[in-house]
Amino acid sequence: MERISFDPLYRLTIKILTRVGVPKRDAATVSDALLRADLEGVESHGICRLPVYVRGIQEKRINPVPRIRVRRLGGVIQVDGDNGLGQVVSRQAVSEAITSARQTGVSVSAVSHSNHNGAASYYCQRAAEEGMVMIAMTNSPSGIPPAGGRKAFLGTNPIAFGFPPTKKRPPLIVDMSSSVVARGKVMLAAKKGLPIPSGWAIDESGERTTDPKAALKGAVLPFGGAKGSALATAIEILSGMLSGAAFGSHVQSMDGGGSSANVGHFFILIHVAHLMDRQEYDRRMDQFIEEMKSVPLIQGATEIFYPGERRYHRYMERKQSGIPISEELCEELARLATHCDVEHDFLQRSHAAGTK
Template sequence: MAETSTTTELPVDDKIYVEASEARKFIEDVLEGNSVSKSNASIVARCLVAADLRGVDTHGINRIPSYMARVRNGVLDATASPDITKVTPVVAQVDGRNGFGFLAAEAGMRTACEMAREFGIGMVSVKHSNHFGMSAWIVQQAIDAGMMSLVFTNSSPALPVFGGKSKLMGVSPIACGAPGGKEKPFILDMAPSVAARGKIYKAKRRGEKIPLDWALDAEGRPTDDPAAALEGVMLPMGGPKGSALAIMMDVFSGVLSGSAFAGGVTGPYDPSKPSDVGHFLVAIKPDLFMSLDEFRERMDVLYQRVVGSDKAAGVDRIYFPGEIEQLTQEQREKTGIPLVQAEIDALNEEAKKIGKPLLAVKGK
């Protein structure tokens, strides 16, 4: 997800930097060595590196080992490409065929944008998919096509419903976006939990603690231990509001698509069976009710009013949704993607298994 992390950052000297181009090439090599076609490997690599560039490290290239474990266990089909079926002129369904979620979502949004370009709106339901990483890359795909968008997905159980105590709903992101004019576009990508679950996995991997308000342990007590948090439950943001948003993701992504729902989705770190994730994607042509120029001008006014608002005490700058991540991308395109040695080692183990080159890091 795209929230700003509040985990303790490691000292700069402990970070190892990788150029985005090297990261993409490494992922493509690893994927192709695991039976993924060249064109499909390119899509997955681009989407994973996009997350790292935007600072959403929980959904970047460090996901490769868990994806490859699922491939090796036969619960994710590395050779599959999605099937697209038109239902009406503005509605389509994508069958992910248990392949990479990135491929199903990319095909779904591409189809939605094509329909919206002709008819003003396009809606796509995706079934039998897998984890598709950071939702913002799909929103960006629509923005690059000049479209507004809605991006929903469901996910494996991690949240209790409000008033409950057991895992039932997923930490399922809700995302949407709209192109801007001269200013930055609007990109919202958020989880219905206090924090994305990937941040807890990241903290565990890096030996960091988490804030006490993120999760409960198996006994229902607040914990700063990421391992204990993963044995317990995530906490929804805003109590019943976050819980209701998580249920909404299941309605649109799981129930509607014919995929798993109500706690039936298998998580991306569980190599025991297919995930059966569902997605729901909508593309909207922004000049349906006015000229495109007028729409872009109005978006610029909104941006300027938001970032130019009177600041509360202690606030140095107000950001438009998605702007922090866009600024992070601008910086990381220059400095490279920061990783820690444990992440480098895990990635290189995947390369060694198939005789591919190790990940090239800056300065070495």
């Protein structure tokens, strides 16, 4: 496992995306979102997704230059992403909602005709920096069965919550899938040829499996049984049905097939300043976190971390030491760069160092 610093990977991603027709500003947005996930240790939503995005663009299943349409009605914003890259569409949807929430206190942005938009936490962090509480949701291709079913129908449908940082602490970020594990982790295990833990997924016949390839043909299980299935259902209705996007089995995978994915997103923003001044927010949030972290520990635990705290520590550590890139991913990125006629000597040097 080689560590590569952020900057060369950031530049490489931008160059590859611009080679396939993505405007530079949009390429920078996608690159930043993917690599932020890698820096935070969420590799399933990081640069490993780049080959899938490029293939989708080249096969004309993703529009590299979308004409995003926005309709505003009070604090409600409807965004038609014109089949653009999910990060690009979500950037505009969140920007519109931030502007609206500053005026009204609360804003909702419902998005249709989008694609995979990476880690939901990325948008929560951006909103948190603007003094906003955010709830971010997205649907996805069928990945988990409804409670009692053995065939995937609902997406693994993540939901994230973001709360602004205080002067003492980074933002509190909750980011979780409706499934036991994000489907991207199963995809990553399949790519690496590694087994998955029992209890993550079932195969096509409804039996539990540790084979990630069988799991991808079957279904990932919802967390908490019927509770996770219910949460995925609610997210599907908000992100898919109410937004005007596809829902359930109608959401297409961006890694194959001939039609656009029509993924939907749903963002809810609350301007903290409409509830209390920032000093009061900081004082109360710091008190809340300090009291939570002072709860007596169970045997074996060394510290209580609030949601997003370890993610932030990992981000700071990897900004200094570099992002771990497996030999397999290094080779895949090198092939992609060659295919797009982009210089990638640093990947070849990293691969050579990793094989010594």
